[in-house]
Structures are given as structure tokens and as C-alpha cells.
Amino acid sequence: MSFAPNPLSWLDHSADSMTIPSSGCSGDSLLIEIAIQETKSHINESFLGYQNQLIVKFNNLKSKWISETQFISSLTDVYMNPSYQKIISLGPSVLPYILHELKKEPNWWFWALEVLTDENPVNPEHLGDIQAMTADWLSWAGSKHYLS
Amino acid sequence: MRKSLIKSTFPNLTNDNFEIKSPATHQYNCISWAAGRIDRAWWPFGGYWPDDVSRQVTADAFIEAYASIGYEVTDNPHLESGYEKIAIYLLNGLPKHASRQLLNGCWTSKLGNMEDVDHDSLEAVTGQIYGDAQIFMRRETKGFGVTFRKLYNILKTCILRIFNKQHQSNHIYPHIITTKR
Numbered sequence A: 001m002s003f004a005p006n007p008l009s010w011l012d013h014s015a016d017s018m019t020i021p022s023s024g025c026s027g028d029s030l031l032i033e034i035a036i037q038e039t040k041s042h043i044n045e046s047f048l049g050y051q052n053q054l055i056v057k058f059n060n061l062k063s064k065w066i067s068e069t070q071f072i073s074s075l076t077d078v079y080m081n082p083s084y085q086k087i088i089s090l091g092p093s094v095l096p097y098i099l100h101e102l103k104k105e106p107n108w109w110f111w112a113l114e115v116l117t118d119e120n121p122v123n124p125e126h127l128g129d130i131q132a133m134t135a136d137w138l139s140w141a142g143s144k145h146y147l148s
Numbered sequence B: 001m002r003k004s005l006i007k008s009t010f011p012n013l014t015n016d017n018f019e020i021k022s023p024a025t026h027q028y029n030c031i032s033w034a035a036g037r038i039d040r041a042w043w044p045f046g047g048y049w050p051d052d053v054s055r056q057v058t059a060d061a062f063i064e065a066y067a068s069i070g071y072e073v074t075d076n077p078h079l080e081s082g083y084e085k086i087a088i089y090l091l092n093g094l095p096k097h098a099s100r101q102l103l104n105g106c107w108t109s110k111l112g113n114m115e116d117v118d119h120d121s122l123e124a125v126t127g128q129i130y131g132d133a134q135i136f137m138r139r140e141t142k143g144f145g146v147t148f149r150k151l152y153n154i155l156k157t158c159i160l161r162i163f164n165k166q167h168q169s170n171h172i173y174p175h176i177i178t179t180k181r
Helices: A010-015 A028-067 A075-080 A080-087 A092-104 A110-117 A131-143 B002-009 B030-034 B059-067 B143-178
Strands: B018-020 B072-074 B083-091 B092-099 B105-111 B118-119 B133-142
Touching: A028 A092, A028 B143, A075 A080, A080 A092, A080 A110, A092 A110, A092 A131, A110 A131, A110 B092, B002 B018, B030 B105, B059 B083, B059 B092, B059 B133
Parallel strands: none
Antiparallel strands: B018 B118, B072 B133, B083 B092, B083 B133, B092 B105, B105 B118
């Protein structure tokens, strides 16, 4: 599974390219280096913590949605299920997880994808054909580099 | 285990009144299954929907959708020779499910994203999820039933024509005779 690039990756470059003043105070430059490393580590930890929380939240909501809608025939009710709506409310950061789920096992993720991306790559002739709709979305995700 | 889960979801189902007939699949839903299609899910919003039928989740739109493949509204769900029937379930006036009648008078339903089941009555899957079967539609059966019915209709028409000619003759001759006088 390939995720969107780490939004904090700029820190790596900024730290590498940062010029430490060569005033002869090697102690100061060392302190600055340590401070940068600590900040990076702290931010990375927070980001990973947030990502982990998001994965747990997404998985819980997904399981609840699948369980609550397994016998429901109405696609309207499947899409309007509170857990499904909560997944949408998590925002575009859940997009990689939804696409991963779709790749793993086709399900009615299409409305969430449409809302989160503001796009609809489904060929109108494929409406209702879950395999074809999945293929349309995965092809779109590939073209946008959401999937490796 | 699957049967237990289904029974716990639909309280009217018992061990004796239904049978699982297929594996679970997302490929089609109850609306398409009732229409005899298994290639895609039918739904006005986000699914396949027949051309020129309004994409609204209303009883009228569902009647129109089934009418587009030859069904007409009928007043009962009873087994009728030469016809296949479907029932549309409504909950609070909104379509939620559809079942198709089998040749033996039982019904078949696709349960959401799960399996197809045969059930002995329409009431077997009524409840909080699908509501009640409220709209019944029928169309002439295909195959031998239709052929037999058409032959019967042709034969009936022929007999009626012969009978009418005979009947007219009996009336015309006295008239002609009267006129000649």
C-alpha cells in the first residue's frame, strides 16, 4: 500500500541544507543540531500518532458500516449510514485507506470517494457494476499516484 | 452460522421456512435479482437504472423500472399460471427491497450484500429493515408457458370467429329472406 507523501518530509531537506554558522563555536552548532533533530523527532511522532489514530478510527467505522449494512439493499441507506458519513467527515486523509480497501475487496465506497475527491471517474455505463466501478476508481487512483 | 445471523436479522425466518441458495456477493442486489439480472445492482442513486425511468427512490419510480421490463401492477401476490410475479417492499413509503416469486409459489430474495435465499412467504423477510410487501407486479412467463398461452389464445380466437360466423349466419338469413319477401 502506498500512501500520499509524508507532509513533514520538508523537514528532512531543511535540516540537511541548513547552514550552521562557523563562528568557531562548535558547541552552539551542536546544540542547534540537537534541537533540530529533537523537533523533527517530536513532530514525526505526533504525525505518526495521528496517522495511527486515523487508521484505528477508520477501521472501526468501516467494520461498523459493513456490519450495519450487510443486509440492506438500498444503496441510499448504505451511503447514508452514520458510520459511512463519519468516514467521509474524517476528510481526504482517509483516501489512501479507502482506496486500499477498494483494491482489497470491492464495496460501495464510491460515494465517499466522490465526495472526498470531488471527482467521478465512473463510466455511466458501469453504474451498478461494482467490479467495473472499482476498476474505474483504481485506474483514476493510479493516474493520481495514490496507488503504487 | 450464516443461517443464524440471517435468522437473528429477520425474526420471521425460522430453520424451516428459508434456505440459502448462493454465496454472498456485492455484484447485484435484490432489485436486480427480482428483475432476473445478476450483472449489476439496480438502484436509482449510484446504481444501474433503466433508461427513461426517473432516478428517484419512490414507489412510482420502482414500478416504472419494472414496467420497463414487462411487469404490470397486479392486486395480489398469489401464484398465477402463466405469470411470474414480484413484490416491492416499502418502509415508511420508501422502497427497500424486492422479491421474486418462484414456480412453486415460494419467493426468492437477495439479502443486501449477502446471499440469495428462498423463503416460503413474503412475510418471512418483513420487518424493520425491509418493511412490508405492498406492491405486486406480474408479467407473462417466458418459454413453454408463453408458447402454450399463445397457442391457446390463437385457438380461442379461431373458435370464436367460427362461432361468430355461425351466429351471424343464423341472423342474416331470416333477414335476407324477409327482405326478399
